[in-house]
Amino acid sequence: MARKRAKRKSGLFGLGAGPVRRKRKPGLFARRITRVSIITAVIFALICVFAAVGAGFMFLEEYVKNTSPLSRKIGSLELLGVPAWVNNELEKKICTAARAGAQDLRLTEDTARFVQNNLVRNVAWLDKVRVRTTHNSIRIRALWRKPLAVAQSGSRRFYVDKDLVVLDFVPVAGLAVVRVTGISGSATAPPAGRVWRKDDLAAAIDILARLERMDTLVTPDKPLLYEIDSIDVSNFNGRQSSTDSHIVLYSKDNAQIIWGAEIGTWQQHLEATDEEKLAKLYAYYKEYGTLLNGVKYINLRDPQQTIPLPVDRY
Numbered sequence: 001m002a003r004k005r006a007k008r009k010s011g012l013f014g015l016g017a018g019p020v021r022r023k024r025k026p027g028l029f030a031r032r033i034t035r036v037s038i039i040t041a042v043i044f045a046l047i048c049v050f051a052a053v054g055a056g057f058m059f060l061e062e063y064v065k066n067t068s069p070l071s072r073k074i075g076s077l078e079l080l081g082v083p084a085w086v087n088n089e090l091e092k093k094i095c096t097a098a099r100a101g102a103q104d105l106r107l108t109e110d111t112a113r114f115v116q117n118n119l120v121r122n123v124a125w126l127d128k129v130r131v132r133t134t135h136n137s138i139r140i141r142a143l144w145r146k147p148l149a150v151a152q153s154g155s156r157r158f159y160v161d162k163d164l165v166v167l168d169f170v171p172v173a174g175l176a177v178v179r180v181t182g183i184s185g186s187a188t189a190p191p192a193g194r195v196w197r198k199d200d201l202a203a204a205i206d207i208l209a210r211l212e213r214m215d216t217l218v219t220p221d222k223p224l225l226y227e228i229d230s231i232d233v234s235n236f237n238g239r240q241s242s243t244d245s246h247i248v249l250y251s252k253d254n255a256q257i258i259w260g261a262e263i264g265t266w267q268q269h270l271e272a273t274d275e276e277k278l279a280k281l282y283a284y285y286k287e288y289g290t291l292l293n294g295v296k297y298i299n300l301r302d303p304q305q306t307i308p309l310p311v312d313r314y
Contacts, residue, residue, distance in 0.1 A: 075107040077115070078137040083144050090125065090170045097122045098140065107133045115140065124167050124193035147172065148208050149231070151180045151201065153189035162209045164202060168192040176212070176225035178249075180204045182234025200236035203247060203262035207231065210263070210278060218282050227251055227291045236262065245301060251291040257281065260301035272303040280304070 077095050100118045105111050115138055116131040123129075126142035133139075147159030147167055159167035159177065166189055180201060189196050208231065215223035229252045235244055249257035260271045267273075272280070277300040284298060285291060291298070 073107050073136070074104045075111070075133060075136060075138045077105070078139045080139055080141045081144075083146070085146070085172060085175050086144065087170075087172060090172060093170060094119070094123055094125065094140075105138055107135070107138070109133065111138060124165065147175065147177050148212065149180045149205060150177050151183060151189070153183075153187075156189065158189060158192065160196065160201065160205060162205060162212075164195045164197065164205060166190055166192050166194055166196050176215075176223055176228070178208055178225065178228050179230040180233065181230055182232045182236070184234075184236065184239070200233040203236060204231045204233050206263045207247065207249075207259060210274075214278055214282055219285065222289075224282065224285050224291065228257075229254075253292045253294065255291060255295050256297035257291070258297060258299045258301055270303075271301045276303065277301075 077098055079091060079094065082091065098115045098118050099105065100114075100122075102114075105115070112131045112133050116129055119126055119129045119131070119140065119142070125145050126140075127145060129140065129142040131138060131140050145161045145163075145165055145167060148162050149160045150169070151158060151160055157169045159169060160180070161167060183198060183201055185198070187198075208225070211225050211228070212223075215225055228249055230250045232248045232250065233246075235241055235246050235248075238244075238246055245258045246261045247259045249259055251257060259277060260266065261269045263274050266277075271277075280300050281298065
């Protein structure tokens with residue numbers, strides 16, 4: 001009996017060969033968790049691989065860009081769509097501003113941005129500037145601001161375009177640029193590229209813009225504006241005399257062209273309409289072929305219902 005108890009004791013607690021317990025297989029839930037973990041690890045590994053490949057391509061692209069012959073090549077500036085009235089001096093001024101002191105311009109996207117920023121910040125003559133590089137040049141395309149009038153503030157002379165944008169003065173031949181005189185106040189004109197909002201200046205520019213439009217439509221071969229020397233707004237809105245003409249133009253032989261009140265206010269002053277004034281002026285110009293025929297004045301203020309209005313359709 002003692003021997004049997006010893007065997008049982010050895011089998012239970014000793015190192016003997018007692019009853020063998022079978023390992024329990026993992027349940028279904030545990031197997032699913034293990035499978036999901038493996039799939040997640042594989043997906044994460046793939047994401048890491050793709051991210052590493054993408055970063056490698058970006059690095060390679062940047063390396064190629066910085067070491068390619070194109071990025072080392074020096075390009076020249078090329079202005080596209082330059083109007084016929086732009087002279088060499090103005091082109092040179094714009095190219096100098098584009099370079100901003102840089103001697104060499106390499107054919108890279110950074111250079112294109114550099115040039116465009118310089119032009120936007122420092123050149124009032126251009127609007128909506130776009131710059132891009134090609135295999136051999138840096139091309140600049142923009143809208144050009146055309147000076148319509150020239151004015152003076154103190155000792156400073158400057159141009160103004162149809163939008164009242166101030167342009168720095170550069171001698172430009174071949175354009176019908178009219179002097180504006182009699183601008184009120186002592187306020188200094190803003191820097192180039194800014195709009196100068198003054199009512200009397202705006203009234204002068206409005207008339208000149210209409211004359212320019214009429215030249216294009218009626219007298220394109222011999223524009224009337226080339227025979228206008230100045231426009232005087234010193235009596236704008238009747239500030240000096242309620243009976244005298246608010247605005248007077250002067251031809252290049254000093255004939256007075258009595259316009260009257262500013263655009264849109266003819267009815268308040270019982271004057272001819274703005275369309276009638278334009279019609280009378282261009283009817284006179286077409287009849288005589290010039291404004292420079294020695295007359296002292298041409299009166300556009302008084303209504304004349306019988307005069308033909310050849311520009312009504314415009």
